[in-house]
Amino acid sequence: MTDSAFDISLTVNGERVRERVDARKTLVDFLREDLALTGSHVGCEHGVCGACTVRVNGEIVRGCLMLAVQCDGAKVETIEGMSDSGEVADLQAAFEQRNALQCGYCTPGMIAAAQDLLRRGGVPSRDEIREHLSGNYCRCTGYHAIIDAVEAVAQARAGGR
Amino acid sequence: MKITDDSPPVLTALDRPNSYIGRSVPRPNLQRLTQGRGQYVSDVALPRMAHVAYVRSPHAHARIVKITIDAAKNATGVIAVVTGAELAKVMTPWVGVLTHLKGLKSAPQAPLAVERACWQGEAVCAVVARTRAEAEDACELVEVSYEELPAVTDPEIALDGKTPVIHASLGDNLCFERKLDVGAVDKAFAEADAVVETTFRFGRHTGVTNEPRSVVADWNEGEQRMTVYHGTQAPHMMQNLFAKHLGIAEHQVRVLTKDVGGSFGIKVHTYADEMATVALSKLLKRPVKFVADRIESFVTDIHARDHRVKAKIGVSKDGTITAFEIDDLTGIGPYSVYPRTSGIEANQVVNLVGGPYKCPNYRAQARVVFQNKNVMCQYRAVGHPIAVAVTEGLVELAAAKIGIDPLELRRRNLIADDAYPTQSASGLKFELLSHHEALAHLDSMMNYAGLRAEQKKLREKGIYRGIGFASFIEVTNPSAAFYGVGGARITSMDGATVKLDAQGAIIVHTGVTEQGQGAEAVVAQCVASSFGVPLDKVRVITGDTDNTPYGGGTWASRAAGIGGEAAWQAGKALRGNVLAVAASILQAKPEELDIRNGIVVDKANGTERLPLDELARVAYFRPDTLPPGFQAELMATRHYVPRAWPFAFTNGIQGSHLEVDVDTGFVKLLKHWCVEDCGTIINPQLVDEQIRGGVVQGIGAALFEHCLYDERGQLLNGNMADYLVPMAAEMPDIECGHVVSPTADSELGAKGAGEAGTAGAPASVMNAINDALRPLGAQPLTDMPFTPDKILRALGKV
Numbered sequence: 001m002t003d004s005a006f007d008i009s010l011t012v013n014g015e016r017v018r019e020r021v022d023a024r025k026t027l028v029d030f031l032r033e034d035l036a037l038t039g040s041h042v043g044c045e046h047g048v049c050g051a052c053t054v055r056v057n058g059e060i061v062r063g064c065l066m067l068a069v070q071c072d073g074a075k076v077e078t079i080e081g082m083s084d085s086g087e088v089a090d091l092q093a094a095f096e097q098r099n100a101l102q103c104g105y106c107t108p109g110m111i112a113a114a115q116d117l118l119r120r121g122g123v124p125s126r127d128e129i130r131e132h133l134s135g136n137y138c139r140c141t142g143y144h145a146i147i148d149a150v151e152a153v154a155q156a157r158a159g160g161r
Numbered sequence: 162m163k164i165t166d167d168s169p170p171v172l173t174a175l176d177r178p179n180s181y182i183g184r185s186v187p188r189p190n191l192q193r194l195t196q197g198r199g200q201y202v203s204d205v206a207l208p209r210m211a212h213v214a215y216v217r218s219p220h221a222h223a224r225i226v227k228i229t230i231d232a233a234k235n236a237t238g239v240i241a242v243v244t245g246a247e248l249a250k251v252m253t254p255w256v257g258v259l260t261h262l263k264g265l266k267s268a269p270q271a272p273l274a275v276e277r278a279c280w281q282g283e284a285v286c287a288v289v290a291r292t293r294a295e296a297e298d299a300c301e302l303v304e305v306s307y308e309e310l311p312a313v314t315d316p317e318i319a320l321d322g323k324t325p326v327i328h329a330s331l332g333d334n335l336c337f338e339r340k341l342d343v344g345a346v347d348k349a350f351a352e353a354d355a356v357v358e359t360t361f362r363f364g365r366h367t368g369v370t371n372e373p374r375s376v377v378a379d380w381n382e383g384e385q386r387m388t389v390y391h392g393t394q395a396p397h398m399m400q401n402l403f404a405k406h407l408g409i410a411e412h413q414v415r416v417l418t419k420d421v422g423g424s425f426g427i428k429v430h431t432y433a434d435e436m437a438t439v440a441l442s443k444l445l446k447r448p449v450k451f452v453a454d455r456i457e458s459f460v461t462d463i464h465a466r467d468h469r470v471k472a473k474i475g476v477s478k479d480g481t482i483t484a485f486e487i488d489d490l491t492g493i494g495p496y497s498v499y500p501r502t503s504g505i506e507a508n509q510v511v512n513l514v515g516g517p518y519k520c521p522n523y524r525a526q527a528r529v530v531f532q533n534k535n536v537m538c539q540y541r542a543v544g545h546p547i548a549v550a551v552t553e554g555l556v557e558l559a560a561a562k563i564g565i566d567p568l569e570l571r572r573r574n575l576i577a578d579d580a581y582p583t584q585s586a587s588g589l590k591f592e593l594l595s596h597h598e599a600l601a602h603l604d605s606m607m608n609y610a611g612l613r614a615e616q617k618k619l620r621e622k623g624i625y626r627g628i629g630f631a632s633f634i635e636v637t638n639p640s641a642a643f644y645g646v647g648g649a650r651i652t653s654m655d656g657a658t659v660k661l662d663a664q665g666a667i668i669v670h671t672g673v674t675e676q677g678q679g680a681e682a683v684v685a686q687c688v689a690s691s692f693g694v695p696l697d698k699v700r701v702i703t704g705d706t707d708n709t710p711y712g713g714g715t716w717a718s719r720a721a722g723i724g725g726e727a728a729w730q731a732g733k734a735l736r737g738n739v740l741a742v743a744a745s746i747l748q749a750k751p752e753e754l755d756i757r758n759g760i761v762v763d764k765a766n767g768t769e770r771l772p773l774d775e776l777a778r779v780a781y782f783r784p785d786t787l788p789p790g791f792q793a794e795l796m797a798t799r800h801y802v803p804r805a806w807p808f809a810f811t812n813g814i815q816g817s818h819l820e821v822d823v824d825t826g827f828v829k830l831l832k833h834w835c836v837e838d839c840g841t842i843i844n845p846q847l848v849d850e851q852i853r854g855g856v857v858q859g860i861g862a863a864l865f866e867h868c869l870y871d872e873r874g875q876l877l878n879g880n881m882a883d884y885l886v887p888m889a890a891e892m893p894d895i896e897c898g899h900v901v902s903p904t905a906d907s908e909l910g911a912k913g914a915g916e917a918g919t920a921g922a923p924a925s926v927m928n929a930i931n932d933a934l935r936p937l938g939a940q941p942l943t944d945m946p947f948t949p950d951k952i953l954r955a956l957g958k959v
Contacts, residue, residue, distance in 0.1 A: 022294070024294070025294075032204075033292075036206075037197075038197070038200075038201075038204040039196070039197020039198065039199075040197070041201070041203075041371070041372065041422070042203065043371045043372070043373075043455070044455045044880070044881045045454060045455055046455065046880060046881065046882065048880075048881035048882055049371060049881060051371055078197070079196065079197035080196075080197055080198075083195075083196040083197060083198075091195075092192070092195040092196065095191070095195050096187050096188075096191040096192060096195060097187055098846075099187065099188065099191075099679070099846050099847065099850050101191065101194055101195065101677070102423075102676075102677030102678060102679070102850065102854060103370075103371065103372070103420070103421060103422050103423045103424075103676060103677030104191070104194030104195070104199055104420065104422075104677060105199075105201065105371040105372045105420075105422030105423060106371050107194055107195055107197075108195075108197040111195065126894070129889075130889040130890045130892070131889075131890050133889040133890075134888045134889050134890035134891075135888070136888075136889070137369075137371060137881070137886060137888060138371070138889075139368075139369060139370060139371050139423045139425070139854075139858070139886070140423060140677050140854045141850060141853065141854050141857075142850075142853035142854045142855075142856055142857030142858075142887075142892060142895060142918075143857065143887075143888075143889040143892050144853050144892070144894055144895050145850055145853065146889070147889065147894075
C-alpha cells in the first residue's frame with residue numbers, strides 16, 4: 001500500500017536519479033510512470049512476454065518482475081539509453097532494414113535481449129538465437145525476420161573484428 | 162542477411178520512372194519504434210488524467226443484487242465510483258446486428274452491466290482514481306452481492322428446450338442460422354466411390370496483442386468535444402459509435418490513433434469497458450485512461466474460432482471431388498459483438514468451404530448460439546482457418562482413402578487457372594485466381610519429391626515426419642457488401658489527401674491506419690510513384706479523424722488494396738495540378754511535362770526544367786507572377802472503393818514439414834512454405850512478413866492456443882504462462898513465394914495479404930501431423946490445438 005514508500009537512489013541511463021517509490025511498484029512502472037521512459041513496455045506483467053526487458057547492473061531482467069526498491073544503488077539501462085549511446089545502432093538498423101518489427105511493441109525488449117546474446121561474442125546459430133530470444137513474445141513477425149536481423153549483426157560484428 | 166530481392170518489374174502501367182511499386186523499401190516509421198520513441202496509447206499522459214479500473218463479475222451468469230460503494234468512495238485517491246445504472250444515464254446501449262445476416266439477433270449491451278452479468282469478466286462497476294494502483298485498491302473495497310444464475314456453456318445443448326434462455330426477450334439461444342444447398346448433394350454422395358466423414362473441433366483462442374487494449378478519453382466541457390486516444394483499427398467507425406451512444410454529433414468527437422501494439426482484428430470492435438471509459442470522461446469532465454491488464458485481456462478481448470464442424474466429402478476413384486457437406490455449430494458468448502456482429506465467422510465458414518475446388522455440390526448449415534462465456538467475434542482471417550482446415554482436412558483424408566497423392570488430388574480438382582471469371586458453389590465470385598500455378602511453385606520450392614523420399618527412409622529408422630498442405634482462398638479488399646449493406650456505418654471506401662509543401666515535399670493524409678503491417682510505407686510508395694518524388698520526400702499521416710479523409714481503417718486486408726489505390730490516384734491528381742503550375746511558369750504544355758525524382762522534366766527526353774521547391778516557392782510566395790486568373794491547386798484528394806467485385810479474392814497454398822516424437826507427442830516444426838497471390842505486390846518484403854507473421858499466428862492455433870473454460874464458464878488459463886503462444890524457439894523458418902494476378906478493379910491491381918498466412922497454416926500443420934502418424938494407424942487428429950496429450954491418445958499410448 002502507499003504508506004510503505006522508500007527513497008531510492010540509482011543510475012538510469014547514466015543519470016543519477018533519486019525518487020520516493022511505493023514498495024510494491026515494479027521497475028518497469030517506475031521507469032514509465034516516474035521517469036517517463038516509455039520505451040520499456042508492459043505486456044503481461046508476469047514475466048512471460050519480455051516487452052519490459054531492461055538491463056540492471058549489466059544483466060537483462062524483466063522490469064515487471066523486479067521492484068523499483070530492489071534497484072536502490074543499481075545501474076539501470078533502458079532502450080532510450082542504449083539508443084542514445086549508439087550501443088545497439090547496428091541492431092536497430094538491421095531490424096529496420098529487415099522489417100524485423102511490425103507494431104514495434106516487443107522491439108525494445110527484443111533488442112535488449114539480442115544485445116545480451118551478441119555481447120557474449122561469436123556468431124550464434126539460428127537455433128541459438130531462437131533459444132535466447134524465446135522469452136520475448138512477438139505476435140507480428142513470426143520471428144523469422146528477427147532471427148535474420150540478429151544473425152546478420154552477429155556476422156557483421158564478427159567480421160568487423 | 163536474407164533480405165528478399167526486389168521483384169523484377171512485372172508492371173507496365175505502374176512502371177513510371179523512379180517507381181517504388183514492387184520494391185522492398187524500409188518503412189519510414191521504424192526508427193522511432195526501434196529507439197523506444199513510439200507513442201502507444203498506453204504511453205499517453207494528459208493533465209488531470211485519471212485512471213479507471215473495473216470491478217468484474219467473477220461469475221459466468223449472475224444477477225447483480227446490490228453494489229455497495231461507500232468504502233471504495235472514501236479510499237485514497239478515488240475520484241468516483243460509478244455503477245452501470247449511473248453510467249446508463251450517460252451512454253445508450255447497443256445491439257450487434259446486421260440486416261443482411263437475415264434473422265441475426267442479439268440483446269442490448271450496456272457499457273457496464275446493469276442488473277445482470279452474462280460472462281466471467283464483464284465489468285459491473287468502475288472505480289476512477291488518481292492512479293491505476295489506487296483504482297485497483299479501491300476495486301477491492303466495492304462489495305457486489307450476486308445471485309448466481311445457471312450458466313449456459315456448451316453450444317451443443319444451447320438450443321435444447323431444457324437449457325435456460327440467456328436473454329428471455331430473444332426467446333431462445335439462437336443468434337443466427339444459415340443454410341445452403343447447392344447442386345445435387347445426396348446424389349453426389351450416393352455416386353461417390355468413397356465418402357469421408359469426420360468432426361473438426363477448433364479451440365477457442367484469442368489475439369493476445371502485445372499491447373493490451375488501451376484508451377484515453379478526454380471530454381473538454383469548454384469545447385464540448387471528446388478526444389479519444391484509442392488503440393483501434395478503425396478510427397472513423399469508433400468516432401461514429403462514441404458520438405452515437407453519447408448522444409453528440411460526430412464532429413464533436415476526435416479519435417486519435419498513433420502507434421498500436423498489435424491488433425489482428427482484436428481492436429476493431431466495440432468493447433464495453435472502452436465505451437465506459439469514454440462515458441466516464443464525459444461524466445467527470447476530465448481525461449480518463451483505461452489500459453487492460455493481461456487477465457482482463459484474456460476475459461474480455463474478443464475470442465474466436467470456437468467451432469465444431471461435422472463435415473463430409475465424396476470422391477470418385479479417379480479423384481474427382483463430388484460433394485462437400487458441413488454442419489457448423491459455434492458459441493459466441495452472451496452478445497453478438499457490436500457493430501460487426503458475431504455471425505460473420507460462421508457465415509464465412511459457409512461461404513468458404515470447398516472454395517478452391519470446382520465441385521458443384523455443396524450443402525451447409527451453420528448455427529451460432531449464445532452462451533455465458535466471453536464474446537467471440539472477428540479475429541485475423543475470420544472463418545478462413547476453420548473453412549480451410551475443414552476443406553483441406555477432408556481433401557487429404559479422401560486422398561489417403563483412395564490412395565492418391567494429396568497434391569495430385571488437388572491438381573485434379575482445383576479450379577483451372579484459365580477458368581476465370583467464375584464462382585464457387587456457395588456463390589463467391591472470383592475475378593482471377595492461380596491455384597495451379599501456386600501449387601506448381603510450391604511443389605518445386607519445397608522439393609516435394611525429395612521430402613517424400615526422405616520421409617520414407619526416416620520412417621524405417623523410426624523417425625516420423627509429415628508433410629501437409631492447404632490450398633486456400635482469402636477475402637480481401639471488401640466492398641460495401643461486407644458491412645455497409647447490412648446497415649453498419651463502417652465505410653468500405655478510403656481516401657488520401659496529398660499536398661505539396663512549400664519546399665516541394667509531399668504530405669499525405671490517409672484514412673487507413675498503421676497497425677505495424679506497413680500501411681504508411683505502402684501509401685508513401687504509391688504516392689511517391691504516381692506523383693514522382695523520392696520516397697524520403699513523402700510524409701504520411703494516419704489515425705486522426707479531425708484531419709484524415711474518411712476511411713475504413715485496417716481490417717479484412719484492405720489497407721494496401723484500397724488505401725493504396727486512393728493514395729496512387731491522389732498522387733496522380735496532384736501531379737496533374739502541379740504540372741499545370743509548371744506549364745504556366747515554363748510556358749509549356751502540361752502534357753509535355755512530367756515529374757521525376759522531385760523535378761519537373763520534359764516528358765520526352767527527361768531534361769530538367771524546374772525543381773519542385775522552386776515551383777512551390779513561386780506558387781506559394783509569388784503567385785502574383787502567375788498569369789491572371791490562374792490559381793495553383795497544390796492539394797488533391799481522391800477516394801477509392803471497390804465496385805466491380807464484392808471482394809478481391811486471393812489464393813495460395815501452404816506446406817508444412819514437421820516431425821512428431823511418437824514417444825512424447827511433441828511436434829517439431831521443420832519448415833513452412835507459403836505461395837500466395839495477392840495481385841500486384843507493392844512491397845515484397847512487407848507482403849512476405851505479413852505472410853510469415855500470419856503463418857505463425859495460425860501455427861499457434863494448431864498447436865498451442867486454447868481458452869480453456871470449465872462447465873461453469875470459468876476461464877482456467879487466463880494468463881500467458883498457461884495460455885501458450887508461439888515463441889521463437891519452437892517456430893520454423895518460413896519460405897514465401899508469389900504468383901501475381903492483379904485485380905482489374907483498380908489501377909494498382911493490389912489485393913490484400915494480411916490474412917493468408919493465418920488462413921492456411923492450421924490446416925497444413927494438421928495435415929502434416931496426420932501424414933506423419935498415418936503409418937502408425939493413428940486416428941486422424943481433427944481437434945485443435947494438437948497438444949502432445951491428444952497426439953499420444955491418437956497413437957493409443959495414453
